[in-house]
Amino acid sequence: MSYILTHWRGHHPLWRAFWINGVALRALVLLGFGALGAIAPLAVSLVAVLVGADLLFLIWQSIGYFRSAEQNLRELGSVLPLWAGMIALIIAVFASLSHWWALALQTTPFLSDEPYSEMRNRHYAAQYDLSAEGEVVLLTGVIALGATRDLRDLLQIHPDVTRIELDSDGGNIFEARGIARLVLEQKLDSHVTRRCSSACTLVFVAGQRRLLAPGARLGFHGYALDEAEKLPRFDIAAEQERDRVFLRSRGVSETFLARIYQSGPNEIWFPDLEELEAAGVVTKSP
Structure with a gap:
């Protein structure tokens, strides 16, 4: 729990906030979503929970990184980490959206109990x-x-x-x-x-x-x-x-x-x- 809070507050070193908490964890999440797509169909409720949880996780990753980047800016005066973070965030958002959409397509279609x-x-x-x-x-x-x-x-x-x-x-x-x-x-x-x-x-x-x-x-x-x-x-x-x-x-x-x-x-x-x-x-x- 303390690890989650320290990242959220921007207390992690910039390299850890970016490469570990950002890139590595995001890659693991996307790999997990890709594996789930192979066992379709998935329940709509499960996909909704997973997408919602990942959205919160993406927010946690982004805010923690930018707070670390702001701390780095105050100490070293470099804006490069901020720009790099913006580019990485855009890539992460598009990658996540594509995986969320792929999961949505794998959901079990609604079937009425009424005979055709x-x-x-x-x-x-x-x-x-x-x-x-x-x-x-x-x-x-x-x-x-x-x-x-x-x-x-x-x-x-x-x-x-x-x-x-x-x-x-x-x-x-x-x-x-x-x-x-x-x-x-x-x-x-x-x-x-x-x-x-x-x-x-x-x-x-x-x-x-x-x-x-x-x-x-x-x-x-x-x-x-x-x-x-x-x-x-x-x-x-x-x-x-x-x-x-x-x-x-x-x-x-x-x-x-x-x-x-x-x-x-x-x-x-x-x-x-x-x-x-x-x-x-x-x-x-x-």
Whole structure:
């Protein structure tokens, strides 16, 4: 303990403060950190303690040396030890930072106890909302992975549902097809409360009676290229034709079918109500 205090107070000879307490001990610490890196992974708490302790140790080394250098300056009048100490400190700091960072990279990554499948489902479920009120099921938000499964479960719990209400800008076309299939199987009516665009229109057209609330809109456009990037064998033209066949089977006119995919992925076409009714997309008002 006395050795630690005498260095801290600058009472050690300058050569000892620099070569022993500074260079030699710092080299041992860095060698120790290098050895620890070979036994990774390391606990985050252990690395935090080691880095914190070494930071205090580096402060002890530096202050003790500079106090010895100041004492040397008073006795001999030489500023060279001070400049040498500054250069050595800069080198020591950078060397220590690199080793601290290397240790941090060796820490055990945080692993959730939640299974990946549940984490993935929770992530996608946060993009949409499905709920049932009486005879109506409401779908809002992005149609994401898991939406078909969730709707199937919801319909089993609420077998009296007769209508699906939509407010969505689209999403995953494969999930939209799955939802559309459920709407067909359950013979549900479809109703748009505000907006139904892109993949959402597949769900809407699957309805028996298809209605729009006042001011609600249907939007159509060509499929996005990012689908092809995620699925290398994804043929955009073939997928669009597949859905065109489905829309045709639901009574949509050929003239309308020729127009629906002409808008680019970053554009959207909103036909007016009269055009939608004439094309057989929306059920005509009695």
